[in-house]
Amino acid sequence: MNINIKEFIKSLNLIFYEFDSKENSLIKDVDYSNKHTKLEFFKITYYLSKERIPFNVVKDKTITFKETSFNIKEKFSIFIENFKNNSKNIFLLNDKKVQWAKNIPLFKITFINKEIDFTKYDAIVFTSKNAIKAINSINKNWKKIPSYVISEQTAKLVKDLDGKLEYISKTKHGNEFAYEILNLLKGKKVLYLRGEEIVSDFLEIMKDNSIDCKDEIIYKNSFNEKVKKVKIPKNSKIIFTSPSTVKYFFKIFSWDKSYKAISIGKTTAQYIPKDINTVIADNTSFKSCVNKALETN
Structure with missing residues (x-):
């Protein structure tokens, strides 16, 4: 077969x-x-x-799905590849540790305490893992309400915290996600838990399509004033994981034409200057971004 x-x-x-x-x-x-x-x-x-x-x-x-027995030649090949990967300059603009990447933590996340009565809602929408972390530190009753999430990465955290995962986006991008779940949310009272700044038209799309959707800002993303400015060598790969990382990067660094830009998704890519050639990762995980950086010449 x-x-x-x-x-x-x-x-x-x-x-x-x-x-x-x-x-x-x-x-x-x-x-x-x-x-x-x-x-x-x-x-x-x-x-x-x-x-x-x-x-x-x-x-x-x-x-x-491949043979697991290695000969000396294969082991040596893996050793050489790992050595090359370790010598590459790949920069992830947050504090998340991913193999082969160096970190420049450009931002910090601050949770905003809110009084939320979850008995009023039939559905929660998450477009960020930070929103899940924030609400879980504020009020664990969110776990009783079905969650509609933008990506597998967000879904993992919902499941890990024993939340009620209802739907994972197939498109993984803000506006497309909004249109994708319109029919699923009709007739429901929806709560969108989000950060201080959003880059999609999610709320407008909900309103224009008569979805009863309220939003609550439960965290904010701000520039990390304590970040140390490091020297970024030529031919480095810079990974942008959100529009804010684009803004903060250019606040303290200048772009060298030898650099390569890797974006976590289409939305973030739109915020990278148009004259910079940007490669988009295969999916919205940091590991996928690093893998794409390793593949990019």
Whole structure:
């Protein structure tokens, strides 16, 4: 039986495992290790076994579809590739640790305490992990309300905190996400939990389509005044993960034409100066951004 592995994996609707086509493997997000990751692991192995698709489980519960025995030549090749990756100058403009990337923490997040009565709402919309972290520190009753989220990265946190995950966007971008969930939200009282600044027209789209949607600002993103200005070598890859990272980067750094810009998504890419050639990551994870930086010449 000929099965397209990539399409088969897509049909499983995974959250914590991501298919790496280069490695021909399903890689678990190491930032999460909970009952949900275990259930997803069992789900994957069950369906692979059911379809008689050969696989191996290796380090960190990675599921690989390639032979796991390595000869000396292959091991040496991996060593050389890792050495090259380690020598590359890839800069992630936050404090999130991702292999092969160096950090420049340009911003800080401050939570804003709010009194929210969740019994008034039938649905919560999240377009940011920071909103989830903020509301979880303020009022844990959000977990009782179905959550509609913009990406798998946001969904992971909802699940990890035992929230009620209802829907994950297929488009992963602000305006498209809004149109995507219009029919799902009709007749519901919706709460959009967000940051002080938003770059999409989400609220306007809700209003124009007669969706009963209220928003609450529960965190703010501000420039990190304590950030140390580092020397960014020529030919570096700069990863922009939000419009604010674009703004803060150009507040203290000048762009060298040898640099390469990597954007986490289409919305952020729109805020990068038009004369800078920008490559967009395959999905909205920091790891995907770093992988794209490694691939980009």
